[in-house]
Amino acid sequence: MATTQHVNDLIRGAGMPILLLAMLAMMMVPLPPVALDALFTFNIALSTAILLTTVYVNRPLEFAVFPTILLVVTLMRLALNIASTRVVLLNGHTGTSAAGKVVEAFGEFVVGGNYAVGLVIFAILVIINFVVVTKGAGRVSEVSARFTLDAMPGKQMAIDADLNAGVIDQEAARERRQEIREEADFYGSMDGASKFVRGDAIAGILILFINIIGGLIIGTSQHDLSFSAAVHNYTLLTIGDGLVAQVPSLLLSTAVAIIVTRVSRSQDMRKQVFSTLFRDPRTLLVTAAVLGVLGLIPGMPNFAFLSCAALCAFAAHRVGKAPPEAQREEEAAASTEPALPELGWQDVDPVDRVGLEVGYRLIPLVDRARQGPLVGRIKGVRKKLTEDLGFLVSPVHIRDNLELAPNAYRITLAGVAVGEGEVHVGKDLAINPGQVFGSLAGIETRDPAFGLEACWIEPAQREEAQMLGYTVVDPATVVATHLSEILKANAHELLGHEECVRLLDRLAETSPKLVEELTPKLLPASTITRVLQNLLLEKIPVRNIRKIAETLSEHGARSQDPDVLSAAVRVALGRSIVQNVAGMRPELPVLTLEPELERILNESQQNDGTVGLEPKMMERLHKTLTEKAQSQEMAGEPAVLLVAPMVRPWMARMMRNIRNLHVLAYNEVPDDRRIEMLGAVR
Secondary structure, eight states, X not given: OHHHHHHHHHHHHTHHHHHHHHHHHHHHSOOOHHHHHHHHHHHHHHHHHHHHHHHHOSSGGGGTTHHHHHHHHHHHHHHHHHHHHHHHHHHGGXXXXXXXXXXXHIIIIISTTOHHHHHHHHHHHHIIIIIIIIHHHHHHHHHHHHHHHHHHHHHHHHHHHHHHTTSSOHHHHHHHHHHHHHHHHHHHHHHHHHHHHHHHHHHHHHHHHXXXXXXXXXXXXXXXXXXXXXXXXXXXHHHHHHHHHHHHHHHHHHHHHHHHSSOSSOOOHHHHHHHHHSSOHHHHHHHHHHHHHHHHSTTSOHHHHHHXXXXXXXXXXXXXXXXXXXXXXXXXXXXXXXXXXXXXXXXXOOXXXXXXXXOGGGHHHHOTTTTOHHHHHHHHHHHHHHHHHSSOOOOEEEEEOTTSOTTEEEEEETTEEEEXXXXXXXXXXXXXXXXXXXOOOSEEEEOTTTOOEEEEEOGGGHHHHHHTTOEEEOHHHHHHHHHHHHHHHTHHHHOOHHHHHHHHHHHHHHOHHHHHIIIIIISOHHHHHHHHHHHHHTXXXXXXXXXXXXXXXXXXXXXXXXHHHHHHHHHHTHHHHHHHHHXXXXXXXXXXXXXXXXXXXXXXXXXXXXXXXXHHHHHHHHHHHHHHXXXXXXXXXXXXXXXXXXXXXXXXXXXXXXXXXXXXEGGGSOTTSEEEEEEEEO
């Protein structure tokens, strides 16, 4: 069995080299007319199969091998032209059947044995193929290749956004990046392959004149044919040979034009064309009216026009009877509303930890029965946050709210609204990441997660938006990203007493003595919960629960103040904190406070942990640190303020609303990190 499989693999692997060698042999070795008939028939059948494949594939990348096939088929057709030319010039004096039945049929039957008609038909086919189809397909291939390369950065940013929002995992992101690379390679290859098709059309014209002129010279000088007989034989053979070659060439050119004008997303072209052209009954009605008027004009083919007008009117009537999309959405929203049962104590539910309320037009996004896309995205967000934060994030309770606008949604924590936005089902959101190359027609808005300028566009504009540098996401991704950012910013509210106990229970499976000594002997679970909440409030994950428990066990005998214990845990987690801020670089760029200012803050420290400063001084300090953080962010560097341990908690609370500013204490920086002083804040 293994030997048979090995032989089969060798045969499959040798198929392409054998085909290339066969094409080389066709150029060198004379072929009999029977072989030419078989090869011409095979060429027409293969070109037809390639054309139908481009129609039936859902997306161009499913036929990624098309450029290679196009090159091989073009070379095979050129080899056939050489082989048939040899036979025509050698045996053309014997009659119109010298090159086989296929060439004779195209020369005699298709053009009626009249070489003048044959020349006209051949010229028309060449004009259609070379001037219209091939030239247009080549231009589309060139533009598609350039725009696809220009759109790659925007597509990469969209993948990174989905990955950070938890919508996709690393494997899916890797597959999507691979797909982007394959798409760029495909359109680049199509740009080059279209040049082969155009060159093939030019070669067909030149071969026609060479065959006719060469045949006339050979027939009259070597075979003593009269000029009229030589013109008849060699012209018909040449026309038949040219038509046999031009028909597959036209089929391949059409296939190239079809596949390069397809959009990149998966779709059935037949259904897409039908639904686009005939979804509005007014189009069919106006068409029926025009045809009906033409059919009533005397002298016109009345039966043909009136029959077609009646058919269009009937189709418009059938399309008009289908309910409009808005009505179908309202019916779907009404059908999803369950009947109100008799009230009881079971209807008094506790407040949801995390909730998502949607307007009725967004119900299809969260309908589990219809596999709403937002349900899967929310699961991805929970999984991503659970991995990043170190504890199980609470489930998101989704419900419809008729008090909201139809396209609006609202995110709640413990029953309190903390975020809301509006999305449009059936549209895409094009987000301006900071640098784009043009504007888009659509509904201007702002990205609800980050506040960036954005625009709601039609799905057909997605490719255009990505080429202009926009990051394009669907409505489900918009809501999921907004939810992810809100949950990350409020992670300390998601971890409660129950989650803390579950973390300790899991730690007890591997370190039972540590948990036994920590709680309830040294610290109650409520104090440990408060410490974990303090860490999450300052964007520090609690994944390393073992290190946290060991530090609490060490300092719990001396203090039970959650703030004091949180400071001790921060020192123990200093290496991971600094790594999250500055990565693996050996130096840590920091800002410090001027010694005089730091002395004032130390002396102003109150017993409750606050600092008694004048409001104007606090305002100036906040403004200065905001400007410093913005300049560091624009330079691509982390903004770190290094202060004394006694001042750090108050400074962290005061500067919490400054984006990307990290407040660290001196003793939180590991010894192996080199501190790079950027300046002192006055």
